Amino acid sequence: MAMKRQKQKETQVEVIDRKTLLRGVTAALASGHGVGEQISTAAACLGGITGFERFAVLLLNEGDKKLLFTHGAGFKKSASRALKGWTVSLSDEDNLLARVAATGTCEYREDTGTDPPAGTPGNGAFFTAGAAAVLPLSIKGKTVGVLAAGRPAPGPIPEQSRALLQSVSSRISLTIENTLLQKSLSTEAQKLRNARQHIVQAEKFSALGLLIASVAHEINNPLTGIMGYAEALRKMSGAPESQTMVDKILKEADRAKRITRSMLGFARKTNFKKSPVDLEDLLDKTLDALSAEISKNRISVRKYLSSDCVALADADQLLQVFFNVLNNAIQALAEQKQDGVIRIETTREGSLAVVRIRDNGPGIGEESIKNIFLPFFTTKKAGTGTGLGLPIASNIIESHGGRIRAESAAQGGTTFHIQLPAVAGKSARHSSVGVSCSDQGLNILIVDDEAAIRESLRDILTLQGNRVDTAGTGTDALTLLRRGSYDIIICDMKLPDLQSESIYKQMQDMGDTIKKTIFISGDTSSQEAHDFLRTTGAHYLTKPFHPKDLHRKIRDITAPPKKTSNHFAA
Incomplete structure (x- = not known):
């Protein structure tokens, strides 16, 4: 009876010691801040x-269907180096680690000398003679890896040892779960920061766009007066010297006009009127517009243009893209001593019409080329560029469902690649028909404030x-x-007392007056103006x-009516 009570007492003490030991190990593991620290503690x-x-931890890589060694403790340096490339294929059903990962159950070997795990490169460094235990690492019932433990002495593995090993695997599983959660939270937090930054940037650009549109509109009014005067x-003076000066005034006014239109193009999202556009014809027109600068800087242009390269695009907007890109190339070549060459190539590649514009200039630095499509970024000297040409080109191409990119070689030279949706056949060519107009x-009647x-x-x-009669307000004009x-x-x-919609409605009641009206504005790309027109x-x-554009528009209106007409054209 006394012996029985003593045995019960020893059993109770053993249970108490086991619980105390479990709490101690758990507390020690909890103090570790990562898997590496925890297995070192174990x-x-x-x-x-x-x-x-x-101890070794191997985590599951679902993509490769392999277990990969990530952490180890209790090894000599030579063994640690051997374990660094340790992988276990999940398809190896004879492998102890692969089986535990597949079944999610613990497995124990009392003597690896007589009952060795199936061989893989890392096994020799880990499973030396002795006992071994392999336990699954699980998160919410899903196995994410295994914990392998080795003991030099073979023999039975007591329940207490097994319980302690399971406690270690549970704690490591929890740490892995927390690590993954922290990574997920960190990723989401970064996404939120990026989204917030994007919103702030969008608000800045929106405010900047409104400011630019306002400034450009205010500049366009005096520019119209300058060009008119x-x-x-020119008409009043026949002296050659005067004509030369007038030409210079108009040239600089045209330059200012291009700048303000670039600013408005950046500030406003324009609705494009798309139709089949012959890229060969459009590039020739762009080169004609730039011919004076090309000749002045002694630049050779080599064209390799495909006659069947037709894109679905807004011709005027695409003309601006080519103008901006080619003008950049000309300015880059003007700064170098060697003879400048621009190579232009068009080709049809599947469903895409592709344009490549290459120059042999100094090239663009690796850091700069990453930023060339950002608004106001420029590598040009102060006063020679607005930093809006390429951003506008990028916006136009992307709005057409295309893509533009630039690459620059280390030895110099820059190539712009432009891709646009292609269409079959040739673009429409319009012939002029002689009409009696004046x-x-x-x-x-001129109405402007x-x-x-x-x-x-x-x-x-x-x-x-x-x-000619003039009026400064809508009310005076209607009178x-x-x-x-x-x-x-x-x-x-935009008159101080009446907007275009109001004047339009009242003109409609005056017979055919509205058909003879030309509306003018410094910002026809705004959504309000575009919807009205x-x-x-x-x-x-x-x-x-330019006054010649006004004369052309007047002649169009006074010409005999055509069978079909579309006034929505600049």
Whole structure:
């Protein structure tokens, strides 16, 4: 009886010691901040108690269907080096580790000398003679790896040792789960930071776009006056010196016009009018526009153009893309001493129409080429570029469903690759038909709140032989329209008292007056202006415009009516 009580007491003490030991090991493992620290702790704590002094963690790579060695403890340096490339294929059903990963159950070997695990390169360094245990590492019932433990002495593995090993595997599983959760949280947090940064950047660009549009609109008004007065001067003075000066004024005004239109192109999302466009024809037109700069800088242009390369695009917008890219190439070549060469190639590649524009200039640095499509980034000297040409080109191409990229060789030279959706066949070619029309001897009304624009247009049209009245407000204009008849009305879209929609509605009640009206605006790319012009089909010109564009528009209106017409064209 006494012996029985003593045995019960020893059993109770053993249970208490086991619980105490489990709590101690668990606490020690909990103090570790990662899997590596935890298995080092396990080796230190369990080595003297259970004899298991070597530990290895292999995690599952689902893509390769392999177990990969990630952490180890209790090895000599030579063995540690051998374990670094240790992998176990899950298809190896005879392998102890692969089987535990597949079944999710613990397996024990009392003597690896007589019952060795199937061989893999890392096994020799880990499973030396002795006992071994392999336990699954699981997260929410899903096996993510295995914990392998080795003991130098063969023999039975007591329940207490097994319980301690399972405690280690559970703790490591929890650490792995926490690590994955932290990575996931970190990834999501980075996504949120990126999204927040994107929103802030978008708000900045939105505000910047409004500012740019406002500034460009205000500049376009005086530019229209400057171009008008310059053309009037040309007609009034026949002296060659005066003509040369007028040409210079108009040239610089055209330059300012391109800058403001670039600014508006960046600030506004333009709705494109797409049709089949012959890229060969469009590139030739661009080269014609740049011919003076090409000749001045002694640049050779080599063309390899395919006659069947037709893209679905807005011709005017695509012309701006080619102009911006080619102008960049010309400016780069103008700065070097060697002879400049621009190579232009078009080709059809599957469903894409591809344009490559290559120059032999100094090239673009590795860091700079990453930023060339960012607004206001420029590698040019101060005063020679706005930093908007390539961003606008990129916006236009992307809005067409295409792609533009640049590459620069280490030895120099830059190539722009432009891809656009291709269409079959040739683009439509329009022939001019002679018609009887005139821009002389007309009664014309000019409506604009800018005195410089009213007066410059009045002078030009009067010199042309027309009778011109002017009005500074919409109210004054409507009064003049009710009193008399006009052949042409030139009306600003943004007047201080009446907007274009209001004037349009009142003109509709005046017979065919609206058909003879040309609306003018410094920002026809705004959504409001675009919707108005698209809905009404009204004639329009975008400020600043050259007087010859106005004359052409007047002749179009006074020409005999055609069977079909589409006024929505600049």
